[in-house]
Amino acid sequence: MNNEPERPGMTLIVKTITRLTVGLILLFGIYIVLHGHITPGGGFAGGVIIALSFIHLMLAFGKELALKKVSEAQASFFESLGAILFLSIAILGFVGGYFFLNFFLKGEPFRLFSAGIIPLCNIAICLKVGAGLFAVFVALVLLKGIGEKGK
Amino acid sequence: MMIYLMCLVLFCIGLYCIVIKRNLIKIIIGIGIVHYAVNLAFILVAYRFKGRAPINAPGQVIENMVDPLPQALVLTAIVIGLAVTALIVAIAVRIYEKYGTFDITKIRRLKG
Numbered sequence A: 001m002n003n004e005p006e007r008p009g010m011t012l013i014v015k016t017i018t019r020l021t022v023g024l025i026l027l028f029g030i031y032i033v034l035h036g037h038i039t040p041g042g043g044f045a046g047g048v049i050i051a052l053s054f055i056h057l058m059l060a061f062g063k064e065l066a067l068k069k070v071s072e073a074q075a076s077f078f079e080s081l082g083a084i085l086f087l088s089i090a091i092l093g094f095v096g097g098y099f100f101l102n103f104f105l106k107g108e109p110f111r112l113f114s115a116g117i118i119p120l121c122n123i124a125i126c127l128k129v130g131a132g133l134f135a136v137f138v139a140l141v142l143l144k145g146i147g148e149k150g151k
Numbered sequence B: 001m002m003i004y005l006m007c008l009v010l011f012c013i014g015l016y017c018i019v020i021k022r023n024l025i026k027i028i029i030g031i032g033i034v035h036y037a038v039n040l041a042f043i044l045v046a047y048r049f050k051g052r053a054p055i056n057a058p059g060q061v062i063e064n065m066v067d068p069l070p071q072a073l074v075l076t077a078i079v080i081g082l083a084v085t086a087l088i089v090a091i092a093v094r095i096y097e098k099y100g101t102f103d104i105t106k107i108r109r110l111k112g
Helices: A010-035 A043-061 A063-070 A071-094 A118-150 B002-020 B023-048 B068-099
Strands: none
Touching: A010 A043, A010 A071, A010 A118, A043 A118, A063 A118, A071 A118, A118 B068, B002 B023, B023 B068
């Protein structure tokens, strides 16, 4: 019954399946983000999928292992970085004239490298949403720990 | 017309869950169901029969698209719903720490 009681997290089945699938989920999130300007998806959906891969890791293996990969300070940093990146991309449009000017080279339509600044905006949104959602989950987990320590 | 009524039925299921249930987690799930019902109603209003997704693909003529405006609106509503759900769950966790129960009929006395 209690073969490995000292290891936190769920059972061996859940851990094995998680080890197999978590990389694929992360890869699918990155695919959704990078193809955001030609197929449905984009920064928000891809960021949510990327955050879910880390949340999946935290649910299966306990909070220590997930926080070792991305700590709460790092999540907060990436969230702020995404917001600043998006704002600076928008402000950089002033070099050509106006806010949100698509100043970058456009490329050919319906190709991966096209659409100017929209993929860069998608990456910024992905950082913001992914780190933000992970930080929300970490905050909920750590909130429980603080309350138990208070008693 | 039938699908709009089914949407209303889904809304009523969520409302029943919010009003009748006593567990805080079930109330949160009810709020989620109501949220999804409203989103579904928006998407159904914008739908056209034999319409296709409003995505510009190579070699495709722009005709018979569904209306993309409510879809953008619903995307924003989904984000707001995510934030609201996170806030409600955080409040529920705090309530559980303070009172030791999720039953809303037992959370009556002032404490702390």
